[in-house]
Amino acid sequence: MNKRRNKWATAAVPGLLLLAMTTAACGGGNNGNNANAGGNGDKNASNAAANQTANNGAADAPTVDPNAKYDPPIEVTTVRYTDSSFKFKDGESLDNNAWTKAYESELGIKVKNKWVVNGEGNQYNQKINLTITSGDLPDMFMVDAKQFRDLAEAGKLEDLTALVDQYGSPLTKEMIDRGVNAKAAASYDGKLYAIPPAEDYFGGAPLLWVRADWMKKLSLPEPKTMDDFVKIAEAFTKQDPDGNGKPDTYGLAASKDVISGYPDLSGFMNGFHAYMNIWVKDASGKLVNGNVQPEMKTALAKLQELYKDGVIDKEFGIKDGGKAAELQTAGKVGMNFGAMWNPLWPLQDGVTKDPNAEWTPYPIPSVDGTPAKAQSSADFNAFWVVKKGAAHPEAIVKLFNFYNEKIVGESAEPAVYHTDNGIEVFKYALMAGGFGTPQGLLTVHKNVMDALSAGDAAKLTPEEKSYFDKIKLFQGGDRTNWGTNKVFGENGSWAVIGASYSDGGLLMKNEFFGPPTPGMTEKRAILDKLVLESFTKIILGAPIGDFDKFVENWNKLGGEQITQEVNDWYGSK
Amino acid sequence: MVHSSTLPGRLFRAANAFFLLALALLCLFPLVNVLAVSFSSSTAASAGMVKLWPVGFNLASYRFVLQKPEFMRALFISLERVSLGTAVNMLLTVTLAYPLAKESVKFRGRTFYVWFFVLTMLVSGGLIPWYMVIKSAGLLDSIWALILPGAVNVYNAVLLLNFFRGLPKELEEAAFVDGAGHWTILWRIFVPLSMPALATLILFTMVGHWNSWFDGMILMNTPEHYPLQSYLQTVVISHDLSLVTMSDASSLAEVSDRTMKSAQIFLAALPILCVYPFLQRFFIKGVVLGSVKE
Incomplete structure (x- = not known):
């Protein structure tokens, strides 16, 4: 008898424990929910109150002062990311810095970060996805195109159209209206649901970068046509441009990603009027995907030929951009296609290392009489939105007003809000980074050039002034500032972009800039992989006839459906 | 685990030892490379010149970290x-x-x-x-x-x-x-x-x-x-x-x-x-x- 009770006891004790644990967990959960519900209730109440006062205010005095300071101060929650480029003064952080102090003292807005994640892309994305699904949204936050569409569709965002009208400063309105496509991407059903990112089609467009000292040494002509380009590439590969007696140089840089900011083979394809991964208009005015056009076949066939000739690194298929850059830094590669920022990285490393190294940017050479157009897709992927039901939805507009005013406006205070003793303070601001250049970098280049020729930097904005100073240093013989000079200075990236892509109109914009279509959400990953694999295989020597099979597969695996959706979007735009 | 002194036996052991050694080295190489890069100068590393021995030996990176x-x-x-x-x-x-x-x-x-x-x-x-x-x-x-x-x-x-x-x-x-x-x-x-x-x-x-x-x-x-x-x-x-x-x-x-x-x-x-x-x-x-x- 005694023994039996013992057995029962041994069985029951852990059972009770488990029960206790699970109920405790449930209790915790419920409490959490209750707390949340309470929080929401409070917020709704205060929201209602705010609406009431707003309405009363509107009734009493129809003109609201858009820049009125909140009194008493309000609290706005948000979420942020940092990365290794964020530097802070001692004791400062994303929670406490010049911007947060100014938000509070000048606008009466206390900005509270619910969380901060280290890592801008994937990490932020994962965390914001969790935050969205767990229903714990902050008042304002940044989302990508897909999250934006989902949230707008589900009615979880505040409509900002009227708020921007009512509270937006002229500068804010200018910034939002300047990017027509960006604004369209930030709208849903004709209403503006987000502060759109800056629209910049030039920053990602490929340029051709050539080792000028090698070209001179081998007395080669400038790359005006694709034939010139091929001639230079072969000479760089076979005529020992670095003079070490070994055949260890390459004509053209490439990486396993095929296209990206560096190295970017889309520039080469553009020379054949082929456009990778973007949507272009065909003769009949319909949108088609550049990957499956016949011009792409020609471009790939030529790349295959160059690869066979040893112009491209035999191992490019396993190297990412960073790894590919090593060859170029070591002085083994003579040309690459890449974005306007390439001089800062990776070209600067090689120039620092080798005192003779010099690179010159050129527009894309063309294979025939028609000038080549550089492809560009301004990916709109950063939208600042306000949660539906936030107590003060207009705060986002006031914060954006304030940012614009302090960075580019009349009362800009660069030493406080832009760069303080080499620390980039502007990164702490909400809606900074890609949101803050109303006229774009082309204007920055022009202003810097004007200031250089006039020898007077007084009229420059703080950003422009920082480039101006570095170019001055370079002119004084400091080669570590070669990169900045090559981007903004004479014969630099923006000089070429300005002359060819802007004034010459030689830019092929991605015609599709809407949110991802249902077909894209579902099948884009597979299709992207198919494109990358097929193209890489062809460059590595697969029969060029495989391209036709690829086109067939692409259409079958969802390409046809996506093309239809993209055209529906285009028709309804 | 009897030690055979016949020729095939010895050959097998030699091949075995060689194979396992190669496998062990294969696992060790990446680590040694990381170690060598960490002691190298920054320019040598970014040019991909460092293999198994530091190029331009220095401790700057450790001091910084x-x-x-x-x-x-x-x-x-x-x-x-x-x-x-x-x-x-x-x-x-x-x-x-x-x-x-x-x-x-x-x-x-x-x-x-x-x-x-x-x-x-x-x-x-x-x-x-x-x-x-x-x-x-x-x-x-x-x-x-x-x-x-x-x-x-x-x-x-x-x-x-x-x-x-x-x-x-x-x-x-x-x-x-x-x-x-x-x-x-x-x-x-x-x-x-x-x-x-x-x-x-x-x-x-x-x-x-x-x-x-x-x-x-x-x-x-x-x-x-x-x-x-x-x-x-x-x-x-x-x-x-x-x-x-x-x-x-x-x-x-x-x-x-x-x-x-x-x-x-x-x-x-x-x-x-x-x-x-x-x-x-x-x-x-x-x-x-x-x-x-x-």
Whole structure:
């Protein structure tokens, strides 16, 4: 008898424990929910109150002062990311810095970060996805195109159209209206649901970068046509441009990603009027995907030929951009296609290392009489939105007003809000980074050039002034500032972009800039992989006839459906 | 394992030794390369000139990393996590394995409880429920969020359970006769006898805690609370070069400093590298011992 009770006891004790644990967990959960519900209730109440006062205010005095300071101060929650480029003064952080102090003292807005994640892309994305699904949204936050569409569709965002009208400063309105496509991407059903990112089609467009000292040494002509380009590439590969007696140089840089900011083979394809991964208009005015056009076949066939000739690194298929850059830094590669920022990285490393190294940017050479157009897709992927039901939805507009005013406006205070003793303070601001250049970098280049020729930097904005100073240093013989000079200075990236892509109109914009279509959400990953694999295989020597099979597969695996959706979007735009 | 002196026998052993040596070197090379890069000059590293020996030897990167507050802070959080986490894990594993090691006659609900726990190995709630449970429990942004959700490792408990069952029953019975209760038997007989198995599990748990990064990134609300591997992940991650803006580009050069990355990777691997050899002799013994029951 005694023994039996013992057995029962041994069985029951852990059972009770488990029960206790699970109920405790449930209790915790419920409490959490209750707390949340309470929080929401409070917020709704205060929201209602705010609406009431707003309405009363509107009734009493129809003109609201858009820049009125909140009194008493309000609290706005948000979420942020940092990365290794964020530097802070001692004791400062994303929670406490010049911007947060100014938000509070000048606008009466206390900005509270619910969380901060280290890592801008994937990490932020994962965390914001969790935050969205767990229903714990902050008042304002940044989302990508897909999250934006989902949230707008589900009615979880505040409509900002009227708020921007009512509270937006002229500068804010200018910034939002300047990017027509960006604004369209930030709208849903004709209403503006987000502060759109800056629209910049030039920053990602490929340029051709050539080792000028090698070209001179081998007395080669400038790359005006694709034939010139091929001639230079072969000479760089076979005529020992670095003079070490070994055949260890390459004509053209490439990486396993095929296209990206560096190295970017889309520039080469553009020379054949082929456009990778973007949507272009065909003769009949319909949108088609550049990957499956016949011009792409020609471009790939030529790349295959160059690869066979040893112009491209035999191992490019396993190297990412960073790894590919090593060859170029070591002085083994003579040309690459890449974005306007390439001089800062990776070209600067090689120039620092080798005192003779010099690179010159050129527009894309063309294979025939028609000038080549550089492809560009301004990916709109950063939208600042306000949660539906936030107590003060207009705060986002006031914060954006304030940012614009302090960075580019009349009362800009660069030493406080832009760069303080080499620390980039502007990164702490909400809606900074890609949101803050109303006229774009082309204007920055022009202003810097004007200031250089006039020898007077007084009229420059703080950003422009920082480039101006570095170019001055370079002119004084400091080669570590070669990169900045090559981007903004004479014969630099923006000089070429300005002359060819802007004034010459030689830019092929991605015609599709809407949110991802249902077909894209579902099948884009597979299709992207198919494109990358097929193209890489062809460059590595697969029969060029495989391209036709690829086109067939692409259409079958969802390409046809996506093309239809993209055209529906285009028709309804 | 008879040493054959015939020619084929010797050939086989030579080939065997060569093969295993090559395999070992293959595992060692990446580590040596990282070490060499961490001691090299930054230009040599970014030009890919460093193979197995430092080029332009210097200690600058180590000096920089050791002065970096983020690195040291993350290191201490990781140490805290490992010591706290291993203690909690082992306590729960031992107290779970003991009753489950009893036979069903002695502990009636045993089969039910075993399945209750094993089920969690087979199915899981997924990322979002996981996150929501931790959030509702109020653990977000505290060190406990990294420890409690994984505090009961069923796989380890099953290993230990099998080991406990392999211990002679007579010991337990003798102790009972002498008036010992379950707690005394567990702590004074089972645990001291299971040292090889426990050492193995401690190693598993320590390495597991040391290496995990994802939960740190998701569950901590500020980078200041990241454990070392979550921090490291943000340092070594490769940048998406298709979405670079002007302000990114100027920092790319800095971020892509390979000597700095290598120094941090090496320093982060060092503590575990030091623990491993000391626990390894238990390691093999422990896993095998628990597996066979007479």
